[in-house]
Amino acid sequence: MTDLKTRIEEANAKAFDILRQGKPRLIDVAPALDVLPGMKPNLILHSAPAIAWDDMCGPHRNGIIGAAIWEGLAADPEEAEARIRSGEILTTPCHHHDAVGAGAGITSASTPMLVVENAAFGTRAYSCIAEGGGLRLLKWGYWDQDVLDMLTWQARVFAPVLKAALAAAGPIDLKAIVGRAVEMGDECHNRSVAATALFLRDLYGPMAALDMAEDDIRASIRFLVESEHFLLHAIMAGAKSMLMAAEGIEYCTLVTAMARNGVDFGIKVSGLGDRWFTAPAMEVKGLFFRAEWSYEDAAPDLGDSAITETVGLGGFIQPCAPTVTQYVQADLAQAIANTAEMRQICQGDNPDVRIPAMDFAPGPLGIDIRKVVKTGITPLLDTAITHKDGGLIGAGEVRAPMGCFRDALKAFGAAHG
Amino acid sequence: MTDLKTRIEEANAKAFDILRQGKPRLIDVAPALDVLPGMKPNLILHSAPAIAWDDMCGPHRNGIIGAAIWEGLAADPEEAEARIRSGEILTTPCHHHDAVGAGAGITSASTPMLVVENAAFGTRAYSCIAEGGGLRLLKWGYWDQDVLDMLTWQARVFAPVLKAALAAAGPIDLKAIVGRAVEMGDECHNRSVAATALFLRDLYGPMAALDMAEDDIRASIRFLVESEHFLLHAIMAGAKSMLMAAEGIEYCTLVTAMARNGVDFGIKVSGLGDRWFTAPAMEVKGLFFRAEWSYEDAAPDLGDSAITETVGLGGFIQPCAPTVTQYVQADLAQAIANTAEMRQICQGDNPDVRIPAMDFAPGPLGIDIRKVVKTGITPLLDTAITHKDGGLIGAGEVRAPMGCFRDALKAFGAAHG
Numbered sequence: 001m002t003d004l005k006t007r008i009e010e011a012n013a014k015a016f017d018i019l020r021q022g023k024p025r026l027i028d029v030a031p032a033l034d035v036l037p038g039m040k041p042n043l044i045l046h047s048a049p050a051i052a053w054d055d056m057c058g059p060h061r062n063g064i065i066g067a068a069i070w071e072g073l074a075a076d077p078e079e080a081e082a083r084i085r086s087g088e089i090l091t092t093p094c095h096h097h098d099a100v101g102a103g104a105g106i107t108s109a110s111t112p113m114l115v116v117e118n119a120a121f122g123t124r125a126y127s128c129i130a131e132g133g134g135l136r137l138l139k140w141g142y143w144d145q146d147v148l149d150m151l152t153w154q155a156r157v158f159a160p161v162l163k164a165a166l167a168a169a170g171p172i173d174l175k176a177i178v179g180r181a182v183e184m185g186d187e188c189h190n191r192s193v194a195a196t197a198l199f200l201r202d203l204y205g206p207m208a209a210l211d212m213a214e215d216d217i218r219a220s221i222r223f224l225v226e227s228e229h230f231l232l233h234a235i236m237a238g239a240k241s242m243l244m245a246a247e248g249i250e251y252c253t254l255v256t257a258m259a260r261n262g263v264d265f266g267i268k269v270s271g272l273g274d275r276w277f278t279a280p281a282m283e284v285k286g287l288f289f290r291a292e293w294s295y296e297d298a299a300p301d302l303g304d305s306a307i308t309e310t311v312g313l314g315g316f317i318q319p320c321a322p323t324v325t326q327y328v329q330a331d332l333a334q335a336i337a338n339t340a341e342m343r344q345i346c347q348g349d350n351p352d353v354r355i356p357a358m359d360f361a362p363g364p365l366g367i368d369i370r371k372v373v374k375t376g377i378t379p380l381l382d383t384a385i386t387h388k389d390g391g392l393i394g395a396g397e398v399r400a401p402m403g404c405f406r407d408a409l410k411a412f413g414a415a416h417g
Numbered sequence: 418m419t420d421l422k423t424r425i426e427e428a429n430a431k432a433f434d435i436l437r438q439g440k441p442r443l444i445d446v447a448p449a450l451d452v453l454p455g456m457k458p459n460l461i462l463h464s465a466p467a468i469a470w471d472d473m474c475g476p477h478r479n480g481i482i483g484a485a486i487w488e489g490l491a492a493d494p495e496e497a498e499a500r501i502r503s504g505e506i507l508t509t510p511c512h513h514h515d516a517v518g519a520g521a522g523i524t525s526a527s528t529p530m531l532v533v534e535n536a537a538f539g540t541r542a543y544s545c546i547a548e549g550g551g552l553r554l555l556k557w558g559y560w561d562q563d564v565l566d567m568l569t570w571q572a573r574v575f576a577p578v579l580k581a582a583l584a585a586a587g588p589i590d591l592k593a594i595v596g597r598a599v600e601m602g603d604e605c606h607n608r609s610v611a612a613t614a615l616f617l618r619d620l621y622g623p624m625a626a627l628d629m630a631e632d633d634i635r636a637s638i639r640f641l642v643e644s645e646h647f648l649l650h651a652i653m654a655g656a657k658s659m660l661m662a663a664e665g666i667e668y669c670t671l672v673t674a675m676a677r678n679g680v681d682f683g684i685k686v687s688g689l690g691d692r693w694f695t696a697p698a699m700e701v702k703g704l705f706f707r708a709e710w711s712y713e714d715a716a717p718d719l720g721d722s723a724i725t726e727t728v729g730l731g732g733f734i735q736p737c738a739p740t741v742t743q744y745v746q747a748d749l750a751q752a753i754a755n756t757a758e759m760r761q762i763c764q765g766d767n768p769d770v771r772i773p774a775m776d777f778a779p780g781p782l783g784i785d786i787r788k789v790v791k792t793g794i795t796p797l798l799d800t801a802i803t804h805k806d807g808g809l810i811g812a813g814e815v816r817a818p819m820g821c822f823r824d825a826l827k828a829f830g831a832a833h834g
Contacts, residue, residue: 183740184611185601185773194601197614200621205638208625221622322773323600331776356602356739357774359748 004251004416008370011252015270016347016366018246019311021120024238025171028115029129029163031155035113036097036126040090042073047105047304048093048259049266049276053084057262057299059141062390063106064091066143070151071108095257095268098244099126100236100304103386104141104262111151112159114234116174118241125240127233129154129162133226135289141299141390153219161212161220168206172199174238175352177231178313182363183356187321188235189305189314190382190395196231200224236304239311246270253412254347255367258310258379258400262302262386265401269369269408277411279403284385286396287327299388301398306381312350312365315380315397316342319357324382327396332357338380339364345371345379369412372405421668421833425787428669432687433764433783435663436728438537441655442588445532446546446580448572449524452532453514453543457507459490464522464721465510465676466683466693470501474679474716476558479807480523481508483560487568488525512674512685515661516543517653517721520803521558521679528568529576531651533591535658542657544650546571546579550643552706558716558807570636578629578637585623589616591655592769594648595730599780600773604738605652606722606731607799607812613648617641653721656728663687670829671764672784675727675796675817679719679803684821686786689828696820701802703813704744710810716803718815723798729767729782732797732814733759736774741799744813749774755797756781762788762796786829789822 002010033039044067046060053061065080073089074080083089094101101107106128113126131137131150138147166172177198184194203224210217224230243256252270259266266276281300288294308314318325318335325335336358343349347366354360372378378400385394450456461484463477470478482497490506491497500506511518518524523545530543548554548567555564583589594615601611620641627634641647660673669687676683683693698717705711725731735742735752742752753775760766764783771777789795795817802811 183602194611194614197611197618201614201617201642204617204621204625205635205642208621208638209631209635214626218622218626221625225618225622322777326777332774357749360739360743 007251008253011249011271012254012347012366012368015246015249015252015254018121019242019366020350020352022175022242022245023119024116024174024241025119026114026166026174026234027117027171028166029112029159030115031109032107032111032113033109035115036099038097039109041109042088043090043092043109044068045094045097045099045101045105045107046091047101047103047261047302048095048257049261049264049278050093050096051261051263053091055263057302058389059104059262059299059302059386062143063104063138063141066138066147067106067108070148071110093259094304095259098124098240100240100307101128101139102233102236102305103139103303103384105304106138106141110155112155114237116234116237116241118245119171121245123241123244125237125244127237129159130227130230130233132223133228135392137392140386140392157216158220158223161207161210161216164210164212165203165207168210169203172202174234178235179352182317182320182353185321185323187314187317187324187382189232189308190324190327190384191321192229192232192235195235196228199231232305235313236307239307239313242311243307248273251416253369255310255369258306259304260301260306262299265301265404267404267408269412272408272411272415275411277404277408279401282398282401284383284396284398285328286385286394288385288394290393293387293393297387297393299386301383302386303383305383309379309381310367312346312353312363314382317353317355317363318382319355322357341377342380344375345377369405369408373409376402378402378405424668425670428666428688429671429764429783429785432663432666432669432671435538436659436783437767437769439592439659439662440536441533441591441658442536443531443583443591443651444534444588445583446529446576447532448526449528449530449543450526452530453516455514456526458526459505460507460509460526461485462511462514462516462518462522462524463508464518464520464678464719465512465674466678466681466695467510467513468678468680470508472680474719475806476521476679476716476719476803479560480521480555480558483555483564484523484525487565488527510676511721512676515541515657517657517724518545518556519650519653519722520556520720520801522721523555523558527572529572531654533651533654533658535662536588538662540658540661542654542661544654546576547644547647547650549640550645552809554809557803557809574633575637575640578624578627578633581627581629582620582624585627586620589619591651595652596769599734599737599770602738602740604731604734604741604799606649606725607741607744607801608738609646609649609652612652613645616648649722652730653724656724656730659728660724665690668833670786672727672786675723676721677718677723679716682718682818682821684825686825686829689825689832692828694821694825694828696818699815699818701800701813701815702745703802703811705802705811707810710804714804714810716805718800719803720800722800726796726798727784729763729770729780731799734770734772734780735799736772739774758794759797761792762794786822786825790826793819795819795822
């Protein structure tokens, strides 16, 4: 009879291979109600893990209220809150509907969703469209009439143009773009400037050639030009589509999701089903974009964007993006040391992600909860800093808390003796 | 009375400041005959320094013949050569007409030229349009009917679309683009992928909105999407426009041009007028793009593109572009050592060009012939490898020969006692 360790090694090797083979491709954009499994008109999604209304952080509560008003589910914040409490409006994590949301991750029935398919395994994952530049966006748990108007423009004008352009361009190979972007200063979490530029370079031709209203096409191109990090949301959905293919492998101790809701940090593990293992979310260290803001204004770590680290991007390959390292006043040597640390908690190396400043060494891939607990090293995430009342106020990095990894390993031990 | 050393220091500081203040902006595209000072219908330009027909390398002779046929100055190669020998067709360096040409630098009266103005000093410089991807291009001294057809398409279709798009977009700030591109994996000589992507991101909107034939706009966008290094030629003209402002400063020992014609390597020096100081061109070390090619097939170092190193880009900031360093099988440590060497022969640091892999240290700027001779270190150039009969066959790096710097310093000494 095979011993437990061998079974784990085999299961992890299998999951790792599935991650390596993943081929995420952006194929479509469509309203959440049309494409998200289990989506309902009165359902509003937020970044995971699951959390009750009264426990939610400010950005989540603000964002959900804004979405409720935008959808016409409530006329004002008071009505929205009453309907949430009465259960007429439901809330649940993006992750429970195969989606991932940056920041507060607010997603409702009419939200246009990027559709990413993992061509190697047929899994599909989704993410809302980035709202463009600026600090005050629904994704950061902020809303006013301007924000709602932008959402309406995205749903009515931009999404149809993007849908038609994607149909004309054919599937966008996100793996190829990420592979090039990490050679061009992106770590593909806090920075996706190169990835976005490469994506747009391929998309503009088909978009400009569309037989649609010229004003709509021009406005769409202008929006894309001003959205430096547009592709991040597609990369996140791509990461989710890769990880979905590696879920539910018995004996597998690799992490298949990391997400934060501004209160808790949660992980899922391939061999442990759908359960979130959580620990209190940490304070993000970094740079505040205005002198008026400080750590006192900040919500704890928030968002599904840690899905990028879960596939070895972002904080796992900081030496790819020294501009991002500047947010935490660190140097390249520190960034290289951080990647070396992440390598200690990963299953293996990813030859599809090469780090130029490390002579093209491959990035680490596949977080193993056993190694996290054994080494005492938790994943390092690049991330934004959100105001506790909503709005983007900075960027930096954060360590995952140890508690959720320890609990997951305990649960694994309990399940397998 | 001020001593010579003080005069040199003051002159060099002045020239350095002029280089630092340069603001090259791409403003227009127009036929060479309309914009190049002294251009004539029967004149064909090539990369500098000046050289007689019988002494020219293969790529120059092929390219000039191709251009003569394209311009209708000759019906076939034999007639072209006869007319060159008889003086009916004239040849002269691009540099003598405020232009710079990559590779063979072939430029004739109908060639569409990128017009770059140094907004700080009013100097204007020019470069032909990159011909897109592929190895067999006129700029590499190769021509056939396909090449000539592409030139015709560029002149008749693409240039008018680009001209209109530039007019709509307004001046393109090349300094800002270069400043960002060096943070995104470009050293802006052998690699300008990020610079081109950033440029195109800004240009597509105005281009797509033009009131011109849709097929022409679409074909132009397609051409740009396939031209990964399109912006190099504009960056070269920008460098020339910066250096022109620093020419003719008495007592100045800084280099204002470096160029190679496949036979000679030439430099100009600010305080020494228009004279080229030359030494035999060197063999480029690097990677050949096909197994069939080797050093025996290669022409010696060729092209005006060393104008990028003359303003501190390319080989002077190799750590910005580890992908380029791969051509010579070197690692990041070697690239960093190379930049440290270049710093020894330069007047100062350029805060507008920051090297991410060196914790954003500024690049070196302003080659001083005194320091070159004193240290025995000559400029290191990133560059292409051209086949001796025309065509691109590889890429790598080359050292400038010492002789031209030694001769220039001797001439300087003779002029100033």
